Amino acid sequence: MAMHTPLKQTYNYAFLDEGSKKEIRRATLKAVAIPGYQVPFASREMPIGRGWGTGGLQLTLSLIGDGDTLKVIDQGNDDSVNAVSIKKLVQACTNVAVTTDAEQATLIQSRHRIPEVPIRADQILVFQVPIPEPLRFVEPKEKKSKHLHAEMDYSGIWLRLYEDIVKWGKISIGADYPALAHKRYIFAPSPIPRYDLPKLHQAEGLFLFGAGREKKIYAIPPYTDVEPLAFDDYPFEVEHFEGCSCRLCGSTDSFLDELYDEAAGQTFYQCSDTGYCRKCRERGAQHGK
Amino acid sequence: MGYVAVTGGQQAIETANLLNQWYRLKDADHALEVTAIEKQMRHLVDRVISESGLYAPNDAALALKQAEGDPAEAAFLLRAYRSTLERNVESLTVDPGQMRVIRRISSAFKDIPGSQILGPTADYTHRLLNFTLRNEEAQAALKSVLQQLPKQDNPHTDHRQPFRKVADLLRAQGLLSPPNARNGLVDITRDKLTFPVPRSAKLQLLSRGDTGAMTALACSSMREHTAQHPTVAELRVGYVELTVAYPLASNETLSLGEVMVTEVETINSFTKKDNGDVQFQLGYGLTFGQNETKAIAMAILEQRLETDGTSPTHDEEFVLLHVDSIEANGFVSHLKLPHYITFQSKLDVLRQAQKLAAEKTDHQEV
Incomplete structure (x- = not known):
């Protein structure tokens, strides 16, 4: 059986009709022009589940062309079922090459991770976003949160952080940690770990965020200030991996997945970025020779 | 180990797709005819064309066959298909x-x-199973x-x-x-x-x-x-x-x-x-x-x-x-996707909070 069967001619190149792709690109340009601002767009229904990466997929399909090399990761992993499924779909309706090497890719679609190797100026990283509105957990209504952004009234979210400190002794937000884009809009970086958030600050590459069900596109363009929300006496902290290393490549400077070996009754760690881990191992093997 | 930590996602998907087909056909004497679904499952087809927003009864019947009768899945198939179609004209207002x-x-x-x-x-029928x-x-x-x-x-x-x-x-x-x-x-x-x-x-x-x-x-x-x-x-x-x-x-x-x-x-x-x-x-x-x-x-x-x-x-x-x-x-079912990163991040916050709570208790005990 072929690895991927090309879709029949009834579907356009890159699935969406050209009018739709143009509309998505126009929304994307606006998003790039206003860092962190959520641009509403007429999100299309895609052949994957709503909530399974349709926003990211629409961005990818609106941008992709024959010269591109695509990498798709889910939680850092190239081989995760949803990443494989998305990659298969893009391959079925385009002629693009795919890779697991972040440095070879021109376009990377990711769910909840930024690759360990920094994104270059000639690369675009597309995020899949479940909830694009950082104020949603303090203000459930879209109409209201839009006003709050317009007036830069962010007291609600600051208060929430303060209450966290009172209650837990520290800010209790795990992933999807809110940050301020270029001193103007608070934005949700999608559920990437806090570990990845500093990678958005003054970066070389372009970061695009697509929320399909919520019908929003936003962007962190190159060289944008990205400041995680924090207090002077309660600074922003990333996840702790002191004393841990990847059991496969030995890396101590990457985001690690925690795994539990039931048989051995042991906790061990492994790079979440599988492409990075593979390269580390290959390099290690070469040095070994 | 789960459905991501090991490699082989590609093959796992192929196998899952094949098994899905096997379950669809394993006890079938003959395959369902799309036209039979269209003509005899009228309300199901009507529901699917209505929820997908695409008036295509025969495509809806095909979607129902493919989705093994799940109306949500069938409406989804039609909606995704509709995304690829150009809008060429607008109809005049219907009276x-x-x-x-x-x-x-x-x-x-x-x-x-x-x-x-x-x-x-069927409003005035008695809801008695008609065995004939x-x-x-x-x-x-x-x-x-x-x-x-x-x-x-x-x-x-x-x-x-x-x-x-x-x-x-x-x-x-x-x-x-x-x-x-x-x-x-x-x-x-x-x-x-x-x-x-x-x-x-x-x-x-x-x-x-x-x-x-x-x-x-x-x-x-x-x-x-x-x-x-x-x-x-x-x-x-x-x-x-x-x-x-x-x-x-x-x-x-x-x-x-x-x-x-x-x-x-x-x-x-x-x-x-x-x-x-x-x-x-x-x-x-x-x-x-x-x-x-x-x-x-x-x-x-x-x-x-x-x-x-x-x-x-x-x-x-x-x-x-x-x-x-x-x-x-889509949103409810996305919970089936791996959430390892977000969970790891939450785990980290919880452990930090536990540590702080323990330190506070120790301090009070001293």
């Missing part, structure tokens, strides 16, 4: 007053112009039905003229308040949605909403607020003609054919307008196919969204963002 009616009832007036027509409905359907011979059964039908009700010989709508009669008597001012005609499949949404977007979202979700919300609205019990001025099912402007002559139209729709107009409690007029408010529901409960639910919800109030059904974000079958199913 449901010109409908070729097959069924039409009013709960408001006993006597309506054109009279009540029960038409095809197990061994039915289609042609013989059809012949027997036609023989028993009174002549004037024989669909082959029936040529009813269009009826005036009940709401038009009320309107002529000045009993109905006009709908809130139009604020723009949008296409929700092409234009971005911003809140508050224009009335046209509201109607489109409701028209392709999930039957079950809308029925539940409409039910809650009626139970909580008994004063809001609406009356069905008219429910009509039938065929309306779709036409487009003829591009070469400004005053001519081209007919594209007919689509079956269900239209419901409900009368709700009366309101006092700013100018002092006291009038009834209309609720409006329109769906593809024969989807009567959904059309009634739509009329109820539409009216609720047009009026102010504190219950959830007055809240357009609450109603409109959650009644779409494709979106609600």
